[in-house]
Amino acid sequence: EAGVAQSPRYKIIEKRQSVAFWCNPISGHATLYWYQQILGQGPKLLIQFQNNGVVDDSQLPKDRFSAERLKGVDSTLKIQPAKLEDSAVYLCASSLVTGSSPLHFGNGTRLTVT
Amino acid sequence: QQQVKQSPQSLIVQKGGISIINCAYENTAFDYFPWYQQFPGKGPALLIAIRPDVSEKKEGRFTISFNKSAKQFSLHIMDSQPGDSATYFCAASFFKRAGSYQLTFGKGTKLSVIP
Numbered sequence: 001e002a003g004v005a006q007s008p009r010y011k012i013i014e015k016r017q018s019v020a021f022w023c024n025p026i027s028g029h030a031t032l033y034w035y036q037q038i039l040g041q042g043p044k045l046l047i048q049f050q051n052n053g054v055v056d057d058s059q060l061p062k063d064r065f066s067a068e069r070l071k072g073v074d075s076t077l078k079i080q081p082a083k084l085e086d087s088a089v090y091l092c093a094s095s096l097v098t099g100s101s102p103l104h105f106g107n108g109t110r111l112t113v114t
Numbered sequence: 115q116q117q118v119k120q121s122p123q124s125l126i127v128q129k130g131g132i133s134i135i136n137c138a139y140e141n142t143a144f145d146y147f148p149w150y151q152q153f154p155g156k157g158p159a160l161l162i163a164i165r166p167d168v169s170e171k172k173e174g175r176f177t178i179s180f181n182k183s184a185k186q187f188s189l190h191i192m193d194s195q196p197g198d199s200a201t202y203f204c205a206a207s208f209f210k211r212a213g214s215y216q217l218t219f220g221k222g223t224k225l226s227v228i229p
Binding site: 004040041042043044045048050055056091093100102103104105106107108 | 120146148155156157158159160163165203205207210214215216217218219220221222
C-alpha cells in the first residue's frame with residue numbers, strides 16, 4: 001500500500017510569514033494526526049481528525065496554527081504568522097481507527113523559520 | 115502526569131551486543147505502550163507494542179519487558195546490528211474521550227551500533 005504522503009519536504013521562511021503543509025493519508029484510514037517534532041524531542045500531537053471532524057486539538061496553538069481535513073481525506077496544516085520556535089519537523093500520520101491501531105507516519109516537512 | 119520519561123538519551127553498543135532502553139510513566143490510565151523506530155529523514159515506524167496485561171512481548175530480536183507495579187517498560191534489542199542504528203521512541207496512550215486516544219512520546223534514544 002502507498003504510505004502517507006507529505007509535501008513539501010523542506011520549507012524555509014522568515015518569521016511572521018505564513019506557511020502551509022499538505023498531507024495525504026493511507027487510503028481508507030479514518031484517523032489523521034499532525035505532530036510537531038522539535039530537534040532532539042519526541043513527536044508532540046497538534047491535532048487529530050476522525051474522518052473530517054476534529055477530535056483533539058487541545059495542544060494546537062490556535063492563535064497561529066490551523067488545520068483542516070476537507071472530505072475526510074487529505075489535510076492541510078497552516079501557520080500564520082510563523083515564529084522562530086516553530087522551526088521543527090511537521091509529521092502527518094494516519095491510522096485505520098483510533099485507539100491501539102498503529103500510526104503510519106509520513107516523512108515529514110522540515111520547517112526552518114529565520 | 116502525561117509524561118513518558120525515556121533513558122538513556124544516547125547509547126553505543128557493539129555489534130552482537132544487547133541494547134536496552136528504559137521508559138517510565140506516572141499516569142496509570144495508560145493502556146497501550148508502543149515503541150517506534152525512526153531513521154534520519156524518515157517518519158517514525160511502529161516496531162513493537164504491548165498492553166499492560168502481559169509482562170513481556172517478543173518479536174524476533176526485539177523484546178518489550180513491562181513492569182506494571184513499577185510503571186516501567188523497556189525495549190531490549192538482542193544481537194544488535196549496525197542496521198539497528200536509529201532513534202527509538204517509547205510511547206504510551208490512554209483513552210481521553212470518545213474517539214480520542216492520546217499518544218505521548220518519550221524524548222527518544224539515539225542508538226549507534228558499531229561494527
